[in-house]
Amino acid sequence: MNQIITFGEVMMRLSPSGNRKFIQASHLEFYFGGTELNVGLSIAHFGGNVKHITCLSDDFIGDTALSYLNKFDLDTTAVIRSKRPLGVYFLEVGAVMRPSSISYNRSHSAFSEIEPSMVNWDAALENGSWFHWTGITPALTKGSFETLKEGLKLAREKGMQVSADPTYRSGLWNYGVDPKDALTELLHCSTVFIGGINEMNEVLGTNFGYSNDEFIEASKLIIEKFPSIVKVFDKIRTSINSSWHKIRARMWNGKKFYETQDFDITHIVDRIGTGDAFAAGLIYGLQHFKDTKSMEFASAACALKHTYVGDVNYATIDEVMRIVEGNLTGRFNR
Numbered sequence: 144m145n146q147i148i149t150f151g152e153v154m155m156r157l158s159p160s161g162n163r164k165f166i167q168a169s170h171l172e173f174y175f176g177g178t179e180l181n182v183g184l185s186i187a188h189f190g191g192n193v194k195h196i197t198c199l200s201d202d203f204i205g206d207t208a209l210s211y212l213n214k215f216d217l218d219t220t221a222v223i224r225s226k227r228p229l230g231v232y233f234l235e236v237g238a239v240m241r242p243s244s245i246s247y248n249r250s251h252s253a254f255s256e257i258e259p260s261m262v263n264w265d266a267a268l269e270n271g272s273w274f275h276w277t278g279i280t281p282a283l284t285k286g287s288f289e290t291l292k293e294g295l296k297l298a299r300e301k302g303m304q305v306s307a308d309p310t311y312r313s314g315l316w317n318y319g320v321d322p323k324d325a326l327t328e329l330l331h332c333s334t335v336f337i338g339g340i341n342e343m344n345e346v347l348g349t350n351f352g353y354s355n356d357e358f359i360e361a362s363k364l365i366i367e368k369f370p371s372i373v374k375v376f377d378k379i380r381t382s383i384n385s386s387w388h389k390i391r392a393r394m395w396n397g398k399k400f401y402e403t404q405d406f407d408i409t410h411i412v413d414r415i416g417t418g419d420a421f422a423a424g425l426i427y428g429l430q431h432f433k434d435t436k437s438m439e440f441a442s443a444a445c446a447l448k449h450t451y452v453g454d455v456n457y458a459t460i461d462e463v464m465r466i467v468e469g470n471l472t473g474r475f476n477r
Contacts (some may be wrong), residue, residue: 146218147426148298150196150291151280152254153208154230156415156454162238168312175211176454177281182415185423185444186458189217189463194218196267196294200229200253203408221267225253234415237385242413249283258286263295274298274331275426278306278342282315288325294430295332299371307372308331308422311345323348327368335364335429336375337422342355355393355400362395373397374429376438378421378445382390386411386471390445392438393420393464403438406446413452420448420456424463436467441469 159168167281183193197215199205201224208229212219230252261399266275274295281288296304309326316322326346336386340351343361347368351357362375366372374396379388387409393402424444428437443466448456 146192146194147183148194148196148268148271148294148303148434149179149183149293150274150276151177152214152230152249152252152283152287153177153180153195153197153199154232154249154252155204155208156232156234158234158236162236162241162337164235174399174453175208176416176457178308178419179275180212181419181454181456182217182277182423182426184215185214185219185420185448186249187217187460188239188457189423189427189460192218192268192270193429194221194271195275196262197335198219198223198225198254198257198261200224201226202228203230219261219445223257223261225256227251227253227256229253230255236413239384239386241353242385252378254287255284256286257284257290259290259293262290262294264297268294268298268301268303271298271301271303272308273304273426273430275306275308275422276329277422278310278322278326279312279315282312282322282477284320285320292329292332295329298466299332304335305333305353306335306337306426308337309342310338310418311342321380324362331371333369334371334373335425336362336372337378337425338375338450339379358393359395359400364394366397374426374434376441378418378442381405388414388449390417390421390442392442394427394438396434400434401438403435403442406442408446409475412450414449416454416456417445417448419454420458421445423456427460435454439467440464 156174230249232247237243259417288445351361389405391405428440446459
């Protein structure tokens with residue numbers, strides 16, 4: 144029981160080592176990741192019981208990806224296999240004033256053929272207490288949108304908590320559906336909103352700015368439009384340059400506004416998956432702490448992810464709590 148459910152594409156990331164561009168590289172490093180998978184793996188590192196539902200290629204690359212999921216004790220009993228290849232993306236990691244660059248190759252991936260009939264949601268959600276979704280999955284194909292929608296509706300019928308990170312990437316919505324309409328439909332099945340002003344404006348059709356006052360007003364409209372949503376969270380990133388960011392969190396719970404202090408990340412090792420680490424920290428925190436502590440835990444988890452190479456946050460609860468408690472020196476643990 145109390146299983147956390149994530150549903151989304153697993154991808155292979157190919158990247159030159161260090162901060163090299165592809166034209167400089169003679170070899171590549173690979174990592175597995177995916178927005179929802181990153182959340183699930185991070186929660187698993189906190190000791191959570193996580194099931195990830197996806198569609199993997201039925202070849203040695205898919206076998207390797209499945210072994211990676213099993214390595215961290217994810218429940219993979221609902222994983223589907225396909226004759227299509229695993230999705231791939233290519234990353235050049237920037238530094239200082241040079242931004243990172245990403246190119247995706249996922250249009251005909253294994254996950255792109257997923258349809259509602261391929262997932263037995265009743266069985267998949269049998270032990271579920273929490274379902275997390277993001278705006279990436281419904282943007283990929285009509286099949287992935289319909290499959291997610293079916294799972295969310297059943298999750299709510301079963302009384303599960305549903306966290307929504309309606310990440311909006313305009314370049315992904317290419318199959319004819321209106322993104323606002325699709326995200327609105329899914330948000331009506333959600334209880335916790337994890338997203339910034341851009342996502343709020345997209346689903347509300349508004350033009351709010353980034354101040355705390357406007358965040359509160361936008362949050363009030365979110366809760367009014369989607370009555371099942373009771374809490375709204377936002378991760379605020381301040382970029383000094385590609386290598387130096389600041390992270391803090393804020394929330395509106397329908398009655399009060401809360402905000403954390405900044406975590407100063409002066410040397411970023413890898414930015415990919417940091418938002419997912421925030422969501423994972425928040426989901427774990429909301430099940431174990433009060434709202435304010437949950438925000439601190441999520442921000443610390445997000446900050447720590449910037450220090451790990453790859454898509455996934457490998458931090459443990461103890462490591463995150465040391466950051467929450469102010470231990471930022473990075474001195475040796477002996």
